[in-house]
Amino acid sequence: MLALRRLAAVGSADVVCIAQERPEVAARLARRAGFEQTVLVDPAPYAVSRSFGVETVPTAVRIDVDGRARDRVVGWDAEGYSSLLGVVIDGEPRSKPGCVARGFFEESFGGLDELEDMFERGWSDGLPVVPPTPERVEAMVGGRDGARSLGLVPPAQGEATLERVAACAVLAGCRPAYFPIVVAAVEAALDPRFNAHGVAVTTQPAGPIVVVNGPAREPVGVNGGMGALGPGTRANATIGRALRLVLALTGGAYPGGLDRATLGHAGKLFCCFAENEEASPWPALHVERGLAPGASAVTVFAGDAPLSISDHRSKAPEELAATLAWAAAGQWSPFWWPMDDTSLFVVCPEHAALFADAGWDKERVRSAMFEAVVRPAGELRRGETTPLVHAADDDTPIQKWTTPEKIVLVVAGGEAGRFSAVFGPCDGMKSEPVTKEILWST
Amino acid sequence: MEYVSPIDERVREPIPFASRPSALEGKRVALLDITKARGSEFLDRVEQRLREHGAQTFRISKEIFSKPASLDVIEEIALRGDLTVEGLAD
Numbered sequence: 001m002l003a004l005r006r007l008a009a010v011g012s013a014d015v016v017c018i019a020q021e022r023p024e025v026a027a028r029l030a031r032r033a034g035f036e037q038t039v040l041v042d043p044a045p046y047a048v049s050r051s052f053g054v055e056t057v058p059t060a061v062r063i064d065v066d067g068r069a070r071d072r073v074v075g076w077d078a079e080g081y082s083s084l085l086g087v088v089i090d091g092e093p094r095s096k097p098g099c100v101a102r103g104f105f106e107e108s109f110g111g112l113d114e115l116e117d118m119f120e121r122g123w124s125d126g127l128p129v130v131p132p133t134p135e136r137v138e139a140m141v142g143g144r145d146g147a148r149s150l151g152l153v154p155p156a157q158g159e160a161t162l163e164r165v166a167a168c169a170v171l172a173g174c175r176p177a178y179f180p181i182v183v184a185a186v187e188a189a190l191d192p193r194f195n196a197h198g199v200a201v202t203t204q205p206a207g208p209i210v211v212v213n214g215p216a217r218e219p220v221g222v223n224g225g226m227g228a229l230g231p232g233t234r235a236n237a238t239i240g241r242a243l244r245l246v247l248a249l250t251g252g253a254y255p256g257g258l259d260r261a262t263l264g265h266a267g268k269l270f271c272c273f274a275e276n277e278e279a280s281p282w283p284a285l286h287v288e289r290g291l292a293p294g295a296s297a298v299t300v301f302a303g304d305a306p307l308s309i310s311d312h313r314s315k316a317p318e319e320l321a322a323t324l325a326w327a328a329a330g331q332w333s334p335f336w337w338p339m340d341d342t343s344l345f346v347v348c349p350e351h352a353a354l355f356a357d358a359g360w361d362k363e364r365v366r367s368a369m370f371e372a373v374v375r376p377a378g379e380l381r382r383g384e385t386t387p388l389v390h391a392a393d394d395d396t397p398i399q400k401w402t403t404p405e406k407i408v409l410v411v412a413g414g415e416a417g418r419f420s421a422v423f424g425p426c427d428g429m430k431s432e433p434v435t436k437e438i439l440w441s442t
Numbered sequence: 443m444e445y446v447s448p449i450d451e452r453v454r455e456p457i458p459f460a461s462r463p464s465a466l467e468g469k470r471v472a473l474l475d476i477t478k479a480r481g482s483e484f485l486d487r488v489e490q491r492l493r494e495h496g497a498q499t500f501r502i503s504k505e506i507f508s509k510p511a512s513l514d515v516i517e518e519i520a521l522r523g524d525l526t527v528e529g530l531a532d
Contacts, residue, residue, distance in 0.1 A: 114443060123448060137446040154510075158450030167448040198508025249448040429508045 002096060003058040003076045004033035011037075012085055018042050020049060020057065020102045022122055024257040044120045046103030056098040060084060074098060123171055123249060125241065125269055132167040140166035140176050150183065151190040154197035156252025160186055164250050165242075171249075172242035172270075178220055178235055180438050181298060182242045185210050185272075188300040188436040189243060195302075198429040200253035205265045205304040206426035208247070209344060210240050210272035211410055213286035214296030216438045217274040224274030226414030229306055229346065229421060240270030243300075265305040273412055279349035280411035281356030288362070289435045296438040301344050301408070302426035311351065312418045317358040318368060320351060324420055325369035325407075329400055332427045335385040337375065340402040341425035342433055345369075348413035348420045362409055370404035408433065463525065467496035472523035474515075476507040481529035488527055497525075 007015050016038045019026035023041050030039045042048040052061055052069060060073040062084050073080035075098035078089045102120070118129045130136065137146075146163035153160050162183070169182045189196050189208055199206055212222045223233035231237060253259040261268075277284045286297035309327040314320040328343050347355075355365050378394030389398055401407060413419070463469055471492050473485045489499045502518060504511050519526050 117443070131443070132446045132448065134444060134446055156450075159452075163446060164448050164450065167446040170446075171448060195509060197510060198506075202508065245448060250450060252449075428506075430506050431508075 001029070001033055002093075003060075003081075004029065004035045006076070006078070006089065006091070007081070008033055008035040008037075010081075010085065010087055010089060012087065014085070015060075016040060018048055020046055022257075024254070028256075043122075044102070044117075046101070049101055049103045054101045055104040057101045058098055059101070118171070122254065125244060125248060125255075127269065129171040129245075130173050132170040136170045137163060137166045140169050140174065140179050142176055142179060150186050153190065153246060153251030154253075155201050155258045158250040158252060160190065160246060160250050165246055168245040168249060169238070169242040172245055173234065173238040174242050175220075175234070175238075178239050178242075180440050181212060181216060181220060181222070181235075181239050184298045184436045184438040185239065185243045185300060186246050188298055188434040189247070191434040191436070193432040194300055194434045195429050195431040196247065196251070199302045199426055199431055200247050200251060201258055201260055202426070202429065203260050203262045204426060204429075205261050205263050205268070206302050206424070206429075207265075207268040207271065207304070208240075208243055209267075209301040209303050209423055210243060211285055211299045211301070212239075212272065212274045212296075212438075213277065213284045213299070214291075214438070215294065216296030216440075217277075222272070222274040224276035224412045225279075228273040228276070228412040228414075229271075236272045236274075237270050240272030243272075244268060244270060267305050273346075275410050276349060276412045279352065279413075279415065281352055282362045282409070282411065285408075285410050286435055289433075291435065291437060297435050298438060299433055299435040301342060301423065301433045302429060302431040303342070303344055303423035304426070306346065306421040306423050309420045309422060310418065311420070314354070317355050317360050317365070318372075320354055321365055321368035322372040324351070324422070325372045325400070328422045329373050331400075331422070331424055333384045335380045335382050335389070336427075337380050337386060337389060337398045337400050338402045339400060339425060339427065340406065341427050341429075341431075342406055342408055343401065343425055344408045344410065344423040344433075346410050346412050346421045346423075348417060349411060349415050350418045351420050352411045365409060366404045366407045369407050370399065370401055373400040374398065465496075466492060466525075469497045469524045470522060471497045471499045472519040472526040473499055473501050474511070474519065474526055474528040475501060475503045476529060477504055478507045478529070479532045481507075481532075485527070485529045488529075492527075 018040045020042050022043050026039050026041045056074050062070045064070050071084055073084055076096040078094045082089045114131050115128050118124050118131055141162055144162055148162045150160040165186050169179055220235050222235045247253045275285050285299055287293050291297050309324055311320055311323040332339055374397045377389045377392035377396045377398050380389045473489055475481050475485055492499055
């Protein structure tokens with residue numbers, strides 16, 4: 001960075017920076033240094049650096065018109081650069097040693113550890129991954145046609161062949177038995193109705209949320225019970241992570257690269273859980289969405305972090321419906337009413353039982369929630385609000401959602417405890433939930 | 443060590459930029475509104491400035507900012523315009 005900053009000040013067009021980075025990282029580096037000259041990249045396995053025998057970064061090499069390397073300067077050396085470029089370089093410090101170059105480190109110290117190699121390649125979400133060796137990927141593909149394409153993954157339009165999806169599933173730590181669920185989740189996310197492009201690149205913190213229904217949950221062990229939204233279950237963590245890696249690696253939506261999330265959130269590492277159909281008094285999500293009760297399915301939603309909703313004291317269903325719904329009143333923005341986006345509520349079994357004991361079906365719950373959250377337009381004309389609120393009279397009642405159908409209810413969680421949750425929406429994306437059947441012969 | 447890459451490694455041919463016009467006089471400029479909040483205000487101002495420089499302008503919108511422009515939109519810009527200005531972000 002020091003050398004780049006100082007050379008940026010010199011401004012010589014003859015200087016080309018070759019960064020041992022991926023393009024987006026190199027671009028950021030140059031921007032931070034104010035370096036406006038040409039920047040090229042030499043990512044792993046650092047072929048250019050090796051060919052010039054670079055052991056230290058920074059190293060400057062003067063290339064003659066005949067293409068041969070002449071003089072070189074190692075580390076930051078103001079006098080050396082002055083001589084190399086034929087200009088006066090003022091200012092302190094005059095010299096500073098560099099660091100070991102990446103390719104040189106591998107050669108000198110017996111090669112990269114396999115896990116470190118994955119980070120070097122950028123095949124990670126920040127946590128260690130399982131290296132996708134041909135043997136592991138083959139086991140994941142499981143005799144299916146690895147060249148079969150599930151479609152192009154936005155935003156970079158990488159093709160999601162089964163083999164690449166399997167590589168992501170291996171990286172994520174999936175067992176081969178999970179693969180049909182991963183494939184169904186990728187198919188759902190690539191459905192145009194989901195708008196993976198918008199979800200992947202948005203400055204919002206949103207990411208995909210995967211809900212698994214049907215018999216497939218059992219053998220694979222997707223958790224819909226205690227701690228369903230949290231860590232601790234391999235299937236939940238790795239299936240959700242595999243879909244994220246398909247978007248980030250095959251699709252190129254890497255955080256800080258084409259994924260432009262201002263903040264993001266930890267749930268973008270993975271978000272996958274099962275519906276606790278056994279504890280639910282209502283038809284399962286996939287049945288509600290048109291599939292047969294015996295089918296297995298994934299439903300993919302776009303949303304951000306869940307907000308926990310505690311209610312241990314409501315006795316009447318109207319009270320509980322109001323508690324759940326008002327918890328979402330501040331979603332997107334406290335004054336952004338109505339919201340034309342899906343709010344995914346995860347209703348815990350005790351809350352679901354209270355509704356069931358009162359004879360309330362899902363439709364009744366949804367309707368009561370929709371009706372409960374209403375405020376006069378005059379109270380909403382603050383900060384960011386909608387054109388509808390701006391145009392309305394002060395006393396006009398405005399609801400939080402455009403329709404009751406924007407409220408989606410899924411039952412999950414342990415048998416004890418009255419904590420439900422609502423996921424933040426992915427606003428304004430026209431992203432719809434998409435359900436795909438899990439086909440074991442995929 | 444050999445690995446199966448999760449990345450589509452195919453190299454795509456870069457599409458060259460169209461040549462830059464030397465003047466705006468008489469040029470047809472497409473003003474693409476991606477439907478982000480206040481994008482139209484930005485384009486209003488750009489449109490005014492372009493007309494002052496003798497350019498002709500026409501407005502066109504994407505279905506929604508979060509999706510790539512449809513082929514219809516791209517074709518209309520290509521057919522009707524010499525230049526495009528896109529109003530990005532809020």
